[in-house]
Structure formats: structure tokens, C-alpha cells
Amino acid sequence: MGIAIKFAKSHEWIRPEDSGASATIGISSYAVEALTDLVFMQLPQIGRHVKAGESIGEIESVKAVSDLYAPVSGEIVEVNASLPDNLEILGSDPFGAGWVLKIRMSNPEELDVLLDQTAYDVLVSGQGH
Amino acid sequence: MADQFLTTPLNQWHTSHGGRMVEFAGWLMPVQYTSIVDEHVATRTACGLFDVSHMGRLEIDGPGARQWLESMLTRRVVDMELGVVRYTLITNDHSEILDDALVSCESIPSSQSQRFGLVVNASNRARVVQWMLTRMPDAGVRLIDRTLESAMIAVQGPLAVHLVADHISAHFRETLMALKPYRFLRAELLDIPASFSRTGYTGEDGFEIIVPANRATEVWESLYSKAHQKGLRACGLGARDTLRLEAAMPLYGHELKEITNPFAAGLSLAVDLEGRTFPGSNRLAACRDHRDHVEGTVRVGLRFDSKRPAREGHEVFFENTRIGTVTSGSFAPSLGYAVAMANLSLETSKVGTTVEVLVRNNRETAHVVPLPFYRRKK
Incomplete structure (x- = not known):
């Protein structure tokens, strides 16, 4: 856990692994609580190359569908295949067992423009409902 | 931001109880309080409490009210007895559907003074009122929009009938509990004048209750506190939509639009053409007779x-x-x-x-x- 967790404004979190080459991506607890009533999730294909900001999946609640965006560019190397059948894990352990996918970063410097924990907390405190 | 929208008399209660407020048809309404699924399940298994005050509540009275409504609505009005509620469409001369509505009769057919209620969709209230006013006879009928001076609360689910009955004086309780579907009754709830309609939009048994706006919070809180322990939940528009979808009830703007053929939409029971004339009735008769070829x-x-x-x-x-x-x-x-x-x-x-x-x-x-x-x- 050498490198700190970062957040995208679109509420994905990303945690680089110690090597710095790849990272785990998930959905923030704030976003899961705001969505409520999750019923469906679509994960991307392993091996797909994506650019930062590109849609890499969908998460759907009873009321609405939201896109999941890649916080950084790279290749999808792993997905949490059991997650779509166990969406409650997103709520109960969003930063652990509720991880969504792993990406091999093609440009790790993109992490620099993402929000750190403090900045993200400020962002969501202004979006309270 | 809030002041550009209409708010119901229960707005304060919603915002102080976690209601996520959204704009709907010009109103600020709770879409959910906790979770749509929780609220949905509570309505199916115990009781759901819904603020539906955004729905339009129109009153039509005067000696000519019955005959005039008979000439305006797709359902027959002349034979409606006191206390009867009917599901109707409101059409224009081109047989376009302006809204679907519940019409309720507040007077016996032979009475000199006639009074009816019409509950319409929030999104269509303005144009329905406008349309009806253009067809109003010069004398003998009044149309009054009571929406803003009243509130409407739907109590739905297996506990609903007993819960409401517990708020009624003993004199009316038996009658209220025995009220049939699509019938309504006027009685006092606590000491508040109210009307109780055995109707709803969830597929569950229950009532839709109309009370004066300034007494709405008292009624709501009394119902809420009496049954919250037994599983009653306040429910938002989100659960209302999933409940009505499971019950296959049409929603204007979705299953029902201006151009919808009611016979194709499974709403033939909402159109009574037998010996009747109302706006668009000729064209609707053609739709019925050639239903396989129209749409x-x-x-x-x-x-x-x-x-x-x-x-x-x-x-x-x-x-x-x-x-x-x-x-x-x-x-x-x-x-x-x-x-x-x-x-x-x-x-x-x-x-x-x-x-x-x-x-x-x-x-x-x-x-x-x-x-x-x-x-x-x-």
C-alpha cells in the first residue's frame, strides 16, 4: 500500500500497485450510496485498451444508468467477474472486495491530475443531498 | 433553486426526513427517502405512504355539471351514483388523449345541485383546465382548481385499510372498511374533513385521501407514527413508478400519449361509446371498429x-x-x-x-x- 488512493471527479477510485505499473479501480462509497438500488453492472473485456475518461462499463440502479469511466489510460488486465452477481459488495466493501477491475497503466503520470482523498472529500461534501 | 417549483404542503416533512427532492412536472417531489426497493417492498408487505399532492384536483359543480361532464369524458357520467369513482380519458375533437383521470361523483343523479371531482396528472393539469374552460357552457357549471388548497395522500398496502380506519370515528369506520374499490366516502380523519377513495396506483389495497392543505402534515404524521413500527414507510415517486409498473397501470407520457389508440393500449374499459357523444368520439369509434388496422x-x-x-x-x-x-x-x-x-x-x-x-x-x-x-x- 505504498502509493495513495486517488479519485476521479466521476467517483471512481484508483490505487496503484507498489510496482507503479498497474492499478486497481473501483467505485467510491459516496457514489454507491448516491446510486442506491443497484441491479446491474457491465464490466469491460479483458485486454481492451482504453483512454482516460473513456466509458469502460455501466452501473445501473432501479432508477438510472451511469457510466463507469477509466480514470487513466491503459489495458484492462483483470476484472472482478463475481461482482455483477454480488452488487451488494460495492456497498459493504467498496475499497476492498468491491474492486471492479485492474488496469496496466500506459501513462501513470495521468494519476497526478486526479484528486487525493482530501480533495475528493471536499468535492462530495459540496454535493450532499 | 427551490422557489421556481411548486411545493406540496408536506415539503418540510420530506426534506427533514431524508427525501431526495427532484423536479417533477413543475413540482419539487421526493423521489425516494431511503431506497426505492425498500420503499417498494414496504408497500407490498406492510404499508406505503405517498404524497401525491402534485396531482391536479378539480371540482366541477352547478346544476349543469353532470350533463356537461357527460359530454366531455370518455366514461359515462349521467348514471354515476353518489360515491362512485370512474377511470376516464379526456380527449379533444381530434380524439387525441389529453390526460387520463379519475372522476368521482359527489351528488345523487336527481339532485338539483351537482358536484364532481376530477383528479388529473400534474403534468397535464394546466392544459386540461384550459381545454375544459373552452368547452364550458355560459351558465350552470363551475370549474374550480382545488390543487393548491388541498393535499392528497395515498396509503397503500396490506396494513393500509386498518391503519386509515383507526383514524376514523367509530360511526364511519365500518362503512369505510367495507368501501368497495372505485368508491369514495367523505368523513373526518381525526377532526379533519377528508375524502377517502378506495383507489391507488400500486396494485395494493388502500386509499387516496384528500385533506385541506393546512392539515396535511397532521394527517401524514399521525398515519406515519401509528404504523412505522409495523413497517410502514414514506415512499417517493421512484417506488410509486416501480409499483405501478408491476401492476401494469398506464402512466401518461409513456403508455398513454396524445396519439395513443386506447383500444390498442388495453384501455377499452376507459372508453364508453355506447349511445354517447364526447370530443373525438366518432374517431374513437372508428379506432375500435378497425382496431387491427389503425396502429x-x-x-x-x-x-x-x-x-x-x-x-x-x-x-x-x-x-x-x-x-x-x-x-x-x-x-x-x-x-x-x-x-x-x-x-x-x-x-x-x-x-x-x-x-x-x-x-x-x-x-x-x-x-x-x-x-x-x-x-x-x-
Whole structure:
């Protein structure tokens, strides 16, 4: 856990692994609580190359569908295949067992423009409902 | 931001109890308090309390009220007895559907003074009032919009009837509990003048209660506190929509639009053409007599293999041919899978037909099933 967790404004979190080459991506607890009533999730294909900001999946609640965006560019190397059948894990352990996918970063410097924990907390405190 | 929208008399209660407020038809309304699924399940298993004060409440009175409404609505009004409620459409001369509504009769047919209530959709209230005023006779009828001076609370679910009855004086309690579906009664709730209609939009038993705006919070809080321990929940528009979808009740703007043929939409019971004349009745008679040729579609239910909901506008295919469009769709909390209502071409609308629905570039398999999706156990 050498490198700190970062957040995208679109509420994905990303945690680089110690090597710095790849990272785990998930959905923030704030976003899961705001969505409520999750019923469906679509994960991307392993091996797909994506650019930062590109849609890499969908998460759907009873009321609405939201896109999941890649916080950084790279290749999808792993997905949490059991997650779509166990969406409650997103709520109960969003930063652990509720991880969504792993990406091999093609440009790790993109992490620099993402929000750190403090900045993200400020962002969501202004979006309270 | 809030002051550009209308708010119901219960707005303060909603915001102080976690209601997520959204704009709906010009009103600020709670879409949910906790979770749509929790509120939905509470209504099916215990009781749901819904603020539906945004619905338009019109009063039509005067000696000519009965005959005038008879000439305006798709349902027969002349024979309505005191306390009867009917589901009707409001059409214009081109037989376009301006709204669907509940009309209730507050006077016996032989009475000199006549009074009726008309509950219309929030989104259509202004144009319905405008349309009706253009057809109002010079004398003998008044139309008063009571929406802003009253509140409407729906109490729905297996506990609803007893809960409401517990708030009524002993004198009226038996009558209220014995009230049949599509009947209403005026009585006092606590000491508040109220009307109780044995109707709803959830597929559950219960009442829709109209009370004066300045007493709404008292009524709401009394109902809420008496049954919260037993599982009653305040419910938002989100659960209201999933509940009505499971019960296959049409929603104006989705299953029902200006151009909808009511006979194709499964709403033939909402149109009584027998010996009657009302705006667009000739054209509706033609729709009925040639229903297979008019639009060639019919409203059906779709059951999906997956939980992924199709939404309004998604296209339906049978063996790669486009056969129709989804009008409403959602995950169905009582059923555990996604359902939708759709308009499909007649030839491919039989129960048991397997179709595909294009849900954002994914083809989802669905099966035509009978409506409603959910029917409560009596």
C-alpha cells in the first residue's frame, strides 16, 4: 500500500500497485450510496485498451444508468467477474472486495491530475443531498 | 433553486426526513427517502405512504355539471351514483388523449345541485383546465382548481385499510372498511374533513385521501407514527413508478400519449361509446371498429431473463425485424427480474413469444407475458 488512493471527479477510485505499473479501480462509497438500488453492472473485456475518461462499463440502479469511466489510460488486465452477481459488495466493501477491475497503466503520470482523498472529500461534501 | 417549483404542503416533512427532492412536472417531489426497493417492498408487505399532492384536483359543480361532464369524458357520467369513482380519458375533437383521470361523483343523479371531482396528472393539469374552460357552457357549471388548497395522500398496502380506519370515528369506520374499490366516502380523519377513495396506483389495497392543505402534515404524521413500527414507510415517486409498473397501470407520457389508440393500449374499459357523444368520439369509434388496422400494435408485458432494465424508447426485435418500442421498464423489486411494457405489432405480441430488446447496444432476451406482472393475493 505504498502509493495513495486517488479519485476521479466521476467517483471512481484508483490505487496503484507498489510496482507503479498497474492499478486497481473501483467505485467510491459516496457514489454507491448516491446510486442506491443497484441491479446491474457491465464490466469491460479483458485486454481492451482504453483512454482516460473513456466509458469502460455501466452501473445501473432501479432508477438510472451511469457510466463507469477509466480514470487513466491503459489495458484492462483483470476484472472482478463475481461482482455483477454480488452488487451488494460495492456497498459493504467498496475499497476492498468491491474492486471492479485492474488496469496496466500506459501513462501513470495521468494519476497526478486526479484528486487525493482530501480533495475528493471536499468535492462530495459540496454535493450532499 | 427551490422557489421556481411548486411545493406540496408536506415539503418540510420530506426534506427533514431524508427525501431526495427532484423536479417533477413543475413540482419539487421526493423521489425516494431511503431506497426505492425498500420503499417498494414496504408497500407490498406492510404499508406505503405517498404524497401525491402534485396531482391536479378539480371540482366541477352547478346544476349543469353532470350533463356537461357527460359530454366531455370518455366514461359515462349521467348514471354515476353518489360515491362512485370512474377511470376516464379526456380527449379533444381530434380524439387525441389529453390526460387520463379519475372522476368521482359527489351528488345523487336527481339532485338539483351537482358536484364532481376530477383528479388529473400534474403534468397535464394546466392544459386540461384550459381545454375544459373552452368547452364550458355560459351558465350552470363551475370549474374550480382545488390543487393548491388541498393535499392528497395515498396509503397503500396490506396494513393500509386498518391503519386509515383507526383514524376514523367509530360511526364511519365500518362503512369505510367495507368501501368497495372505485368508491369514495367523505368523513373526518381525526377532526379533519377528508375524502377517502378506495383507489391507488400500486396494485395494493388502500386509499387516496384528500385533506385541506393546512392539515396535511397532521394527517401524514399521525398515519406515519401509528404504523412505522409495523413497517410502514414514506415512499417517493421512484417506488410509486416501480409499483405501478408491476401492476401494469398506464402512466401518461409513456403508455398513454396524445396519439395513443386506447383500444390498442388495453384501455377499452376507459372508453364508453355506447349511445354517447364526447370530443373525438366518432374517431374513437372508428379506432375500435378497425382496431387491427389503425396502429397495428398492442400493449404487452415483457419479462427479461436478466435484471438489466430496458427503458422507454428501447426498440424490440423479433428475428431481427423491429416490432415495437418499450414504453416503461425497470427492475421489478417484487419479482427479481427486469420487466417492461411495450407496444408490439399484433402478429408478434402473443404470450410466450421470445423477443430481443436493444438496451444500449446489448441485445437482451425477453418474453411476452400476461399483464399485470404482479397481482396481490386477496
